[in-house]
Amino acid sequence: MVRVLDVENPNNEYLSGNFGPVAKEVSSSQMEVVGKIPAELSGAFLRIGPNPVYVEDIEKYHWFDGDGMIHEVHFENGNATYRNKFVETKGLALEAEHGEALWKGLNSPPDLMNEHGLFKNAANTAVAFHANKLLALWEGGNPTEVRVPDLSTIGETDFDGKLMHPFTAHPKVDAHTGEMITFGYNMMGPDFCHVSVVNKEGELVKTVGIKLPKPVMMHDCAITENYTVLLDMPVTFDLADVMNGGQPLNWDPDNGTRIGILPRHGEGDEVKWFDVETGFVFHTVNAYEDGDEVVLDACRSDKTNVVGADGNTESDPGDMPRMHQWRMNMKTGEATERSLDPVCGSEFPRINDNYIGRRARYSYNARIGEVPSGGFNGIVKYDLENETAEHFLYGDNKFGGEPIFAPRAGATEEDDGWVIGFVYDANNDSGECVVLDAANFSDGPVARIKLPQRVPYGFHAGWVPQAGIDAQS
Numbered sequence: 278m279v280r281v282l283d284v285e286n287p288n289n290e291y292l293s294g295n296f297g298p299v300a301k302e303v304s305s306s307q308m309e310v311v312g313k314i315p316a317e318l319s320g321a322f323l324r325i326g327p328n329p330v331y332v333e334d335i336e337k338y339h340w341f342d343g344d345g346m347i348h349e350v351h352f353e354n355g356n357a358t359y360r361n362k363f364v365e366t367k368g369l370a371l372e373a374e375h376g377e378a379l380w381k382g383l384n385s386p387p388d389l390m391n392e393h394g395l396f397k398n399a400a401n402t403a404v405a406f407h408a409n410k411l412l413a414l415w416e417g418g419n420p421t422e423v424r425v426p427d428l429s430t431i432g433e434t435d436f437d438g439k440l441m442h443p444f445t446a447h448p449k450v451d452a453h454t455g456e457m458i459t460f461g462y463n464m465m466g467p468d469f470c471h472v473s474v475v476n477k478e479g480e481l482v483k484t485v486g487i488k489l490p491k492p493v494m495m496h497d498c499a500i501t502e503n504y505t506v507l508l509d510m511p512v513t514f515d516l517a518d519v520m521n522g523g524q525p526l527n528w529d530p531d532n533g534t535r536i537g538i539l540p541r542h543g544e545g546d547e548v549k550w551f552d553v554e555t556g557f558v559f560h561t562v563n564a565y566e567d568g569d570e571v572v573l574d575a576c577r578s579d580k581t582n583v584v585g586a587d588g589n590t591e592s593d594p595g596d597m598p599r600m601h602q603w604r605m606n607m608k609t610g611e612a613t614e615r616s617l618d619p620v621c622g623s624e625f626p627r628i629n630d631n632y633i634g635r636r637a638r639y640s641y642n643a644r645i646g647e648v649p650s651g652g653f654n655g656i657v658k659y660d661l662e663n664e665t666a667e668h669f670l671y672g673d674n675k676f677g678g679e680p681i682f683a684p685r686a687g688a689t690e691e692d693d694g695w696v697i698g699f700v701y702d703a704n705n706d707s708g709e710c711v712v713l714d715a716a717n718f719s720d721g722p723v724a725r726i727k728l729p730q731r732v733p734y735g736f737h738a739g740w741v742p743q744a745g746i747d748a749q750s
């Protein structure tokens with residue numbers, strides 16, 4: 278059985294260089310460390326991304342198509358163990374059984390007659406830890422449960438049959454109530470979006486449908502203490518195009534750009550919509566309530582050509598995601614907005630997860646280099662209270678992705694903990710894990726762990742504290 282795509286010199290940038298897959302699942306506790314791993318750092322740093330095994334057409338492979346693989350560094354008592362493993366999805370198992378790709382991928386018209394379903398649930402986008410379970414997520418299907426730290430796959434979950442919609446890669450867990458808020462979008466209306474609440478025990482307790490003018494790709498959401506924040510942004514689906522074998526997504530600014538505020542436990546028709554400037558958001562930073570206002574911070578660009586969305590062929594190198602803030606006044610119905618950093622581009626923002634939905638002072642973002650095509654060349658720590666930023670640059674020809682914040686056990690200060698990320702060194706095709714003391718960010722890493730293999734560029738990261746690992750059911 279061929280476990281990993283093995284093609285020399287594939288004619289596709291997403292199968293080459295550090296986008297390309299790694300062939301092996303490995304584990305190592307014997308790694309060179311430059312600096313010192315903090316003894317109090319205890320838990321698992323995870324990063325998930327695509328690592329394709331079977332590909333129908335090399336030239337048409339899209340980065341989003343690859344099978345989910347988790348790369349992990351488990352910290353314990355000043356030591357670190359690296360491990361990487363595929364998420365053993367039903368789709369991957371089926372392809373292994375057949376010995377070939379059974380789905381075409383995003384760069385090909387969807388095969389409406391595919392007996393195995395329209396898409397493969399690749400479980401490749403993000404991870405969430407809730408109710409003592411780690412979920413590997415893909416926004417078109419069910420979550421896949423995985424154990425930490427061994428990364429063995431348990432299987433898909435539909436919340437005891439209660440999950441009736443696709444499950445976003447970006448649910449939000451409220452550390453104060455233990456609830457997880459999730460949503461999903463679909464092409465068939467009139468409820469093009471559904472929002473669900475999962476209680477702290479992991480039971481899905483409520484789902485409401487949300488009416489939208491058109492079906493849209495809605496990648497992320499945000500929560501506050503009392504509300505769920507929804508993004509109706511102008512990347513729309515055209516079902517007729519799909520039926521005719523065309524590209525399903527369109528950049529459709531005439532559809533408007535709106536932010537919806539839904540009471541967390543309210544009904545679908547209680548959502549209050551605010552029109553804002555035309556733009557697109559992949560990832561939110563956080564939201565919170567401030568008097569009569571709901572405040573949303575996110576990385577915003579003027580346009581997007583995600584997954585080939587038509588109508589945005591004029592690439593503008595100046596248009597990159599940047600920190601942005603909207604204020605929605607729930608009393609007046611007015612929304613205002615402004616840029617929080619007109620200079621530096623950034624994406625993949627993360628905060629201290631214990632502050633999700635409450636006012637947070639710090640955000641840690643993947644920094645976009647001066648040449649946008651150069652990838653993420655460092656991490657920016659934003660101080661949203663003082664509106665200042667500190668920049669950590671990886672160094673020449675070194676690139677990273679989403680960082681996470683790991684709080685110190687028992688911490689009372691928001692930035693008392695560590696910022697952790699994977700770095701690819703293109704100078705020698707190797708990988709490392711960097712650990713920075715968040716409160717002394719400008720000092721650079723306190724530890725650089727030299728990994729036994731490179732970590733391919735991927736999507737989202739996560740942190741599971743040791744207490745969560747120990748509490749897994």
Ligand SMILES: [Fe+2]
Nearest residue numbers: 446496560737
């Ligand atoms: Fe995402």
